[in-house]
Structure formats: C-alpha cells, structure tokens
Amino acid sequence: MNLSPLQLCLLFSSALFCIGLIGVLARSNTILVLLGVELMLNAANLNFIAFWRYGPAPAPATGVIFVIFAIAVAAAEAAVGLALVIAVYRHQRNIRLQEANTLRG
C-alpha cells in the first residue's frame, strides 16, 4: 500500500474529526462537547490546507483565505458557545447536558 502525502493528510484529518465526534457523543459535560465541536472544525481546516498544498492546479491562496475565514467564524462560535454555557450554569447551577432540558416539549 502506497499512500500519497495528500491521502496521509486526509487520514490525519478524518482521525481528528472522529476523535471530536466520539467526544461529542460520549461526554455529557457541555464544555467538553463544545471542545469536541472545535476539534471537528479544526479537522475541516486541515482538509482545506491539505488540498491547497497537494491538490491539482493549486490556486495561489484560495485555501489559505478560506481557512482564515473559518478560523474567525470558529472563534466567534466558541465565544458565543461558552457564554451560553455560563448562562445555563447561572440558571441551573449545573452544566450537564442531560439536565438542561427545560425547553423539552
């Protein structure tokens, strides 16, 4: 089996994505779930860089610019998510996901 560097990078990013997915599904602490989502976002950024670096007919900077915008949006998402965690904690004195079910119909 002879893997190209692009395939190695894609395997790396898919393994990171699955670690984030397992963390999101297995943990019940809201902060850890949010960190798992952040890992999955980072895995997507790894794919952009891998295809920019090894893909056919590389455009000058498109992949890099896309990753910069993705990092900016991910930073906003992390700030809002952790503010939500603090708001939930202030209401329930707890950040377990199973007990934050006040809105359940």
Added chain:
Amino acid sequence: MIAFLLIALGTLGTAAVALSLRNLIHSALLLIASWAGIAAFYLWAGAEFVAFAQVLVYVGAVSMVVLFAVLLTRRSREDLAIARESIGRAIGALIVGGAVLGVLALAVISTPLATAPEASPPAATVHTLGLQLMGPHAAALLIVGLLLTVALLGAIVIASTDTPEKTKNTT
C-alpha cells in the same frame, strides 16, 4: 514525512487523551497542546500565516476563554473532576465514531486523488494574501468583521447578569 507523522501522532494522542479525562483543567491544557500540533502541521505544509493565526486564535484566545468558562462553572473549590460518564453512551459513541472513521478511511484510500506533480508548496506569501484579502475578498473580510463584532457583543449580553438591582446591591 517523519515530521508529519510525529505531528499527527502528537496531535491525535493529545486530543484523544484530552476528551477522555475527567479533570476539565487537564482536558483544556491538553487541547491547547493539540491545537499547537495543528499549528505545527500548518507550518509543515507551508501555510505560515494560517499557522500564526491558529496560534493567536486557538492557543492564545480560545484556550483562555475555555479556561475561564471551566473556572466560572464549578460549584466549589474542589469540584474539578466531573462525574463518571455512563458506559453505554461511551460504547455507542465509540461504535459510531469507529464506523465513521472506517468509512472515511476507506473512501480516502480507495479514491484515486489527483495530486500536483511538484513537491514545492504553492506560493502564498503574506504579500499575495494581503492583496487577495483587500481585492477580491474585501466584502467577505468586512462581513467577517461585522460577524465577530455582533457575536462578541451577543456573548457579553448572554453571559452578563440580567438584573441591574442585584448587581447594584452586590457592589
């Protein structure tokens, strides 16, 4: 290629250990190491500007926000280790994650991906990046700035105390 394997093993190992620990502070610190490993991968791939942006945003800013959230949401001084998770959820998550990983790995390995023949990275210096950002992507840059402003103001509104009388009494 040896450097890539070391970076990948370090990143994946720290991420996996971080998401399986029970101490939240240790998890946050290990995830900082994992994000630094991702920045090292960007450096290895030749995207220096993205590597420094990753260090600034994740290793510098998001990690601090996460640490503050961990410290603000514990009930007592000793309340750092969270309760043990249920085994059923962990087994289900491992099965789902393993299945997704298997599908992704099989798809990546069996797809004949067209790669560039040369080994040198495409030129993306800070000069060309700045010209691209200010030229064709100027509208997107402005929208991202607006989005960041609105999101951070919204985060402050969500996380702040809602009753002004209570804060007046405490101060």
